[in-house]
Amino acid sequence: MYGRIGKITAVAGQRDALAAIVLESTQAIPGCLSYVVATDSAEPDALWITEVWDSAASHRASLTLPAVQGAIAKARPLIGRFGSTVETTPIGGLGLQKAAA
Amino acid sequence: MYGRIGKITAVAGQRDALAAIVLESTQAIPGCLSYVVATDSAEPDALWITEVWDSAASHRASLTLPAVQGAIAKARPLIGRFGSTVETTPIGGLGLQKAAA
Numbered sequence: 183m184y185g186r187i188g189k190i191t192a193v194a195g196q197r198d199a200l201a202a203i204v205l206e207s208t209q210a211i212p213g214c215l216s217y218v219v220a221t222d223s224a225e226p227d228a229l230w231i232t233e234v235w236d237s238a239a240s241h242r243a244s245l246t247l248p249a250v251q252g253a254i255a256k257a258r259p260l261i262g263r264f265g266s267t268v269e270t271t272p273i274g275g276l277g278l279q280k281a282a283a
Numbered sequence: 284m285y286g287r288i289g290k291i292t293a294v295a296g297q298r299d300a301l302a303a304i305v306l307e308s309t310q311a312i313p314g315c316l317s318y319v320v321a322t323d324s325a326e327p328d329a330l331w332i333t334e335v336w337d338s339a340a341s342h343r344a345s346l347t348l349p350a351v352q353g354a355i356a357k358a359r360p361l362i363g364r365f366g367s368t369v370e371t372t373p374i375g376g377l378g379l380q381k382a383a384a
Binding site: 183185187201205208210211214215216217218219221222223224230232234239268269270271272273274275276277278279 | 285286288302305306309311312316317318319320321322323324326331333335369370371372373374375376377378379380
């Protein structure tokens, strides 16, 4: 498995609009086992995205999907800055769904 | 929903033993919607635990369960240090299972 933990800070006041765009694009993407969008309890403009994929290749491939590319284009003007993204190797737990074909 | 993103660094060489203890304790805990244990791709002794709960109260309650308390006691000698834990409010995504009753 391949995982990512990343923080995105929206342009001031645009966090919820940014979250809505990100959530719209996360519908049964091939190889995606978990994809959770969360607001930060302490920073009003920040979002956390935690992802689990069956492989890094599936994650890379997702970035070429029209739905994802459309979301990235819509989201870009709402993004203030990206925090550093941690890459992980998930080893187990709860809430890892079967990958969509 | 209530979420946590936390990093734990194991005593050198004990990461996998620590991960096994953590994973053992995460079986259908009431209110837990997602709980993923992952190794860090860059730091050999580090684990990331990303959690989604139906409420902060369910998370707090889980810490009093005998299985979880037992796991904490077994894990403690293997923990080198805790990183800062981010508290979040998950708003949606994929892989959020129904809470166990």
